[in-house]
Amino acid sequence: MFAFLIYILTLICIYSIIVMSLNLAMGYTGLVNFGHIGLLGVGAYTSAILTTKFDVSFIFAITFAAILCALIGALLSIPSRKIKDDYFALLTLGFLFVSGAVFINWTDMTRGTLGIRGIVRPEGFAEPISFFVLTFIMSLVTFFILEKVTNSPFGRVLEAIRDDEQVAESLGKNIDRAKMVAMTLSGFFVGIAGVFMAHFIRFINPASFWLDPLVISLAAVVIGGLASLRGSILGVILVFTISESLRFLSLPSTMIGPMRVILFMIVLLVVILFRPKGIIGRADLD
Amino acid sequence: MLKLQNISKSFGGVQAVKNCSFEIEKNSITALVGPNGAGKTTVFNLVSGFSNPDKGDIFFENKKLNHLPIWKRSRLGISRTFQLSRMFRNLSIEDNLLIALREDDDKFLKMFLRDVEGDKQEKNRIYEIMDFVGLKKDPKTIVTDLSYGQQKLFDLSRALLNSHEFLMLDEPVAGVNPILRDTFKKLLKELKAKGETILLIEHDMDFVRHVADTVIVMDQGSVLAEGDPEYIFSDKKVLEAYLGTTV
Numbered sequence: 001m002f003a004f005l006i007y008i009l010t011l012i013c014i015y016s017i018i019v020m021s022l023n024l025a026m027g028y029t030g031l032v033n034f035g036h037i038g039l040l041g042v043g044a045y046t047s048a049i050l051t052t053k054f055d056v057s058f059i060f061a062i063t064f065a066a067i068l069c070a071l072i073g074a075l076l077s078i079p080s081r082k083i084k085d086d087y088f089a090l091l092t093l094g095f096l097f098v099s100g101a102v103f104i105n106w107t108d109m110t111r112g113t114l115g116i117r118g119i120v121r122p123e124g125f126a127e128p129i130s131f132f133v134l135t136f137i138m139s140l141v142t143f144f145i146l147e148k149v150t151n152s153p154f155g156r157v158l159e160a161i162r163d164d165e166q167v168a169e170s171l172g173k174n175i176d177r178a179k180m181v182a183m184t185l186s187g188f189f190v191g192i193a194g195v196f197m198a199h200f201i202r203f204i205n206p207a208s209f210w211l212d213p214l215v216i217s218l219a220a221v222v223i224g225g226l227a228s229l230r231g232s233i234l235g236v237i238l239v240f241t242i243s244e245s246l247r248f249l250s251l252p253s254t255m256i257g258p259m260r261v262i263l264f265m266i267v268l269l270v271v272i273l274f275r276p277k278g279i280i281g282r283a284d285l286d
Numbered sequence: 287m288l289k290l291q292n293i294s295k296s297f298g299g300v301q302a303v304k305n306c307s308f309e310i311e312k313n314s315i316t317a318l319v320g321p322n323g324a325g326k327t328t329v330f331n332l333v334s335g336f337s338n339p340d341k342g343d344i345f346f347e348n349k350k351l352n353h354l355p356i357w358k359r360s361r362l363g364i365s366r367t368f369q370l371s372r373m374f375r376n377l378s379i380e381d382n383l384l385i386a387l388r389e390d391d392d393k394f395l396k397m398f399l400r401d402v403e404g405d406k407q408e409k410n411r412i413y414e415i416m417d418f419v420g421l422k423k424d425p426k427t428i429v430t431d432l433s434y435g436q437q438k439l440f441d442l443s444r445a446l447l448n449s450h451e452f453l454m455l456d457e458p459v460a461g462v463n464p465i466l467r468d469t470f471k472k473l474l475k476e477l478k479a480k481g482e483t484i485l486l487i488e489h490d491m492d493f494v495r496h497v498a499d500t501v502i503v504m505d506q507g508s509v510l511a512e513g514d515p516e517y518i519f520s521d522k523k524v525l526e527a528y529l530g531t532t533v
C-alpha cells in the first residue's frame with residue numbers, strides 16, 4: 001500500500017508539471033495546445049534514447065531534452081500569428097499526430113510499438129522514495145518559476161493576449177514574441193516532465209503519449225481552472241483520485257480505461273456547466 | 287502629424303474607403319463625421335494597423351506606416367479606442383490600465399528587475415487618470431463590472447495611459463447620457479489645452495461644434511467636405527448626406 005501511495009504521489013508530481021505548463025500556454029496565453037502531450041513524448045523519448053543508446057548522463061539528457069522541447073514549443077507558436085483559436089488547436093493536434101507517427105515509425109531509435117525498456121533512474125535516485133523526492137522538488141521548482149512568471153507584468157501581458165490579442169498589440173505589446181516565450185517555457189517544462197516520466201516508469205511506447213494523457217491533462221487543467229497554477233495541481237490530484245478509486249471497484253481490467261475516460265468527461269461536463277472558470281481558475285476562454 | 291494620401295480599401299465587393307486623403311495638424315481636435323457605413327472606423331483601422339490599405343500611403347510624423355505591425359504604430363505614438371469597448375475581460379480595471387501604461391512588460395527578462403517604488407508610481411498614475419476622467423470605481427473590480435458609461439470613461443483612460451502623441455477616439459460619446467456627454471466635452475477641451483492631438487468619430491453635430499477645430503465629412507468612403515464646424519454644418523451637400531441618418 002505504501003509503495004502504491006509513493007507511486008501515485010510521484011505520478012501526481014509529474015502530471016502537475018505537465019498541467020501547469022499546459023496552463024501557461026492554454027490558461028494564461030489562450031493558446032490551446034493539444035500538441036503538449038506530443039512534446040511530453042519528445043522529452044521522454046529523447047532522454048530514453050540518449051541514456052539507453054548513447055549512455056549519456058541523466059543531467060545531460062534532461063538538459064538536452066528540455067531545450068529541444070523548448071525549441072519545438074517556440075516553433076509551434078509561430079503559426080499562432082496567422083491561425084487563431086480553434087484552428088490553432090486543430091493544428092497542434094496535428095503536431096500530436098506527427099510526433100506519434102515518429103515514435104511509431106522511427107524504429108531505429110524508438111523501437112516502434114515495442115517501446116523502449118530498461119530506462120534507468122539517475123544514480124542515487126533508484127529507489128521509489130528518493131525518486132519521488134526528486135520529482136517533488138522538480139514540481140516545486142516548476143511551480144515557483146511559473147508562479148513568478150505569471151505574477152509578473154509579463155504574465156499580465158500573456159493574460160491580455162488571451163483576452164484580446166489585438167487590443168494588447170494596440171497597446172504596443174510585441175505579442176508574437178510574448179507568445180513565443182510562453183510556448184518556449186511551456187515546452188521546456190513539459191519536456192522535463194517527459195524525462196521524469198520515462199525514468200520513473202522505465203518503459204515508454206507510443207501509447208504512453210497518446211490520447212489518455214491528453215484527456216487527463218485537459219481534464220485537470222479545466223477542472224482546476226484556467227490561469228491558476230494551484231488549480232492545476234488541485235485538478236491533477238482530483239483526476240488521479242477519481243481514476244485510482246476505480247481500481248477499488250473490482251471492475252474487469254478492460255473496462256477501467258473506458259470507464260476512466262467516461263468519468264472524466266462527466267466531471268468535465270459538470271465543471272464546464274456549473275463552474276466555467278474551474279474550481280479556482282480566474283479566466284474563461286470564449 | 288498624420289497624413290492620408292489616396293487611401294482605398296475594399297472588403298470583398300464593398301469599397302469601404304475610396305481615394306481618401308486628409309491631414310491632421312498637431313494639437314488640434316478633428317471630428318470625423320458621416321453616416322453609418324461611410325468608412326470612418328475603417329480609416330481608424332487603417333491608421334492603427336488593424337488592416338492595410340489596398341492603395342495609397344499613410345504617414346505619421348513623416349514616417350510611412352503602410353504595413354507596419356499594430357504594436358509598432360502604437361510605439362510610434364498612435365493610441366486608439368474602439369467603437370464597441372474591448373477589454374481584457376478576465377482582469378481587473380487596474381491590471382487593464384497597468385498593461386496600457388507599462389512599456390517593457392512584453393519583455394520576458396524584464397520581469398526579473400522589479401522595482402517596488404516604480405510599481406507604486408504606476409498605480410498612482412492610474413488613479414490620477416481615473417480621477418481626471420471621473421471614473422469612480424474600485425480599481426480592483428473586474429473590468430466587466432463597469433456600466434456602459436463607465437466603459438466609455440475606461441476606454442478614454444486606457445488610450446490616454448498608452449504612451450502616445452496622437453489619440454483616436456471611435457464614437458467616445460455614442461449612447462451616453464447628456465451629463466456624461468458634457469463631461470466628455472470638458473475633458474476633450476482640457477486634453478487639447480494639455481497639448482493633445484485628437485481625431486474623433488462622432489455623429490452629434492452639437493457635440494462636434496463644441497469640441498472640434500476641424501470637421502472632416504466622409505460619405506461612401508470618400509471625403510465629402512472639410513473645414514471648420516460652423517462652415518461645414520451650413521453646407522448643403524453635408525446636410526444632405528446627413529439628413530435622414532442623424533439629424
Ligand SMILES: Nc1ncnc2c1ncn2[C@@H]1O[C@H](COP(=O)(O)OP(=O)(O)O)[C@@H](O)[C@H]1O
Pocket residue numbers: 297300301302320321322323324325326327328329
Ligand atoms: N472587416 C470588414 N469586413 C467586411 N466589411 C467591412 C469590414 N469593415 C467594414 N466593412 C464595411 O465597410 C463599410 C464601412 O464600415 P465602417 O468603416 O465601419 O463605417 P462607419 O464607421 O463609418 O460606420 C461598411 O459597409 C462595412 O460593412
Ligand SMILES: [Mg+2]
Pocket residue numbers: 326327328369
Ligand atoms: Mg464606425
